[in-house]
Amino acid sequence: MTLTLALVPRRAALLAGRDQRLEVLVRASAGPAPDGHRRPRLNLALVIDRSGSMSGRPLEEAKRLACRMIERLTADDHVSVVAYDDRVHVVAPVQPAGDPNRFRPAVMAIDSGGCTALQAGWAAGAEQAARRLDRADLSRVLLLSDGCANVGETDPTVLADQCRRMAAAGVSTSTYGLANEFNEHLMTAMARAGGGIARYGVTAADLAEPFDEEFELLSALAARRVRVALTPGPGVGLDVLGGLPHEDGGWCLPDIAFGAAAWALVRLDVPAALTGEGPDRPVPLLQAHLKWQDPEGRPAHDEARLLALPALPWAAYQAVPEDPEVVRRVDELRFAEVERQAAEAARLGDWPAVERALEVARDIARDHPWLQASLRTIEELAHRRERERLAKEAFYGAAARSARLVDPDPFMELRGFDPNVEAARPAFLRRKAEQGRNLRPIDPDLDEPTDPTTDPDESPEGLGDAIRRRLRRRRPKGPPASQR
């Protein structure tokens, strides 16, 4: 398996005689899965918060999500289940999956307890996964929590560093935040350092789709620990945008699935002095080099790519069109930055600042249906003054836009935004208008709880609610869950 690296400039030319900035899309694509592709053997540690705040419906739904995940594994996979409050309980030690009935009683017997020893729970999950590192291609801790770490080690810097070290040793970490109280900065930092994904759900039922996304991504995994090393040409300034971490001599891209691409956006500062050689002497601007691990952990790399562009006079330069994919990515990153500002302002309860950020967002989203749909969600939350919901939705929205997998075919990403079409795509390529809500039809087993504080007749309907209701209406009626 190999990745294809492409360097796509916003405009395939420089303007002669001017200092200028140029955005370049760095895209690493994996082709479709080869015939006979066998998905990697998985070794998952499901770590479930059972602190007091999870009692009742959230814990019941979390347990059912865990059982669903276990049901999707086969006898070649390994799985373990850890529950934690202020103490850790290894509910099911690491063992071959394949017979979900062996796990179900133990998982369903998890009950709620006290505080949130998040680090202890995560580390116990990491220990379970580490025990079967040699019998799996991919080992990962899936950490689900609805609260802030308040027992044991709680320093986010330490926790993220521990996730980074475990990832380097072979056990990655994904985090799932639930509802409004968890620390999204901590959960995102852990997943980013731990080489996994960070998602959140308004309810536990809303985590069904992120769990599916994780499973589909791991099943179709083509490359992990993807790093791109970027070297600017002589005299050229280079900035990498979007808050990507830098490790192992390269910028970290997300894990890549077959039929998907990861990307980074860079901004080059090109001084006028470099553009005076004429159109026949392309200016060397950027060299890129990709390295990664295949699903079995074997290192791989590609040949270095070089971007060099001619410097043209004004008229000829203007005739070179802008690349629509790069323009789209630039706008998405600008939108993400505004979302981050809105999230921070909402956290402080600074609604005028939220409004100012949304005003900028409206301008950016003008020609982007997906951004418009996301904006409507945030506007709705701002209208209702839902501080925590807005902070989380905007924060995770920004993260989704800054580091997401895309279809390698630019056309697929440039068409409009239709939630029904998105629901039919692989979960890891799906664009969502509401990060904390399911987009696809909800499993009746995981039906949403009714929020007793919200009157559905008086509460304005969010976009996600409307989509879900439409999809439910289209869903063919099947036998009740108890008969299946």
Add this chain to the structure above:
Amino acid sequence: MGFATDLRTLGGFRGTLPEFAQLASRVADALGLDRLRPARGRPPADEGISERVIRDYVSRGVLSPTLSNPETGRGGLYGFRHLLELLAARVLLADGWPLDLIAEHFRNLDDEELLQLIPGQPTGNPALELARRLRQGDPDPPRSRGRFSIAFSRDPEPLTDPLMARARLRAELPALLVALGGEDDVRTRDVVCLEITPWLTVLVDRERHRQLSPAQAERIGRAVAAALVSSPAERSRK
């Protein structure tokens, strides 16, 4: 003690029940296994490793059947596998496992896998050893704060991780507030700020302000007047 760091040195052990109980107690003590905290809702492992406990574990299937004694032709001898099973059982008990599940789990594990369950043993598995260190409280501080690319509009400059800085502040907040004598969370509310004069400002809850009737406003005005003439500052001047 050599066995405290590598149980493999006891690979050739064979002994009677009293010999086995004595060895197991010494090893468990050296490895700190009898100091493990029991999981919530579980009783303590018990008073220690006694002959009675070992017999109980054999009867429950946690320990394999005893080996046959060549001198008597009957069972009753314990070996290295029994030692691993016993020590691993102590670990799992502390993790909250019931004995019947431990027995079932052990049936599928070989000696090497049992050894991996016991802390302090060289496993040849760096990830496992790291995870164990992290569970026990890792003494190593974070090695670096990492390097990150910049936000879209920010001037190019080396960045520390803003995400981490925010995460840290939020994690510290509850303890800091409690240390200041308050609750563990900041209470915020939307208010309307009314500047009556340059030296008099009134803050009113936004929602209540929106719903305020003239009669309520009148009562509030009188209450404010009463408070002003009877405030501590006014009294002290008198």
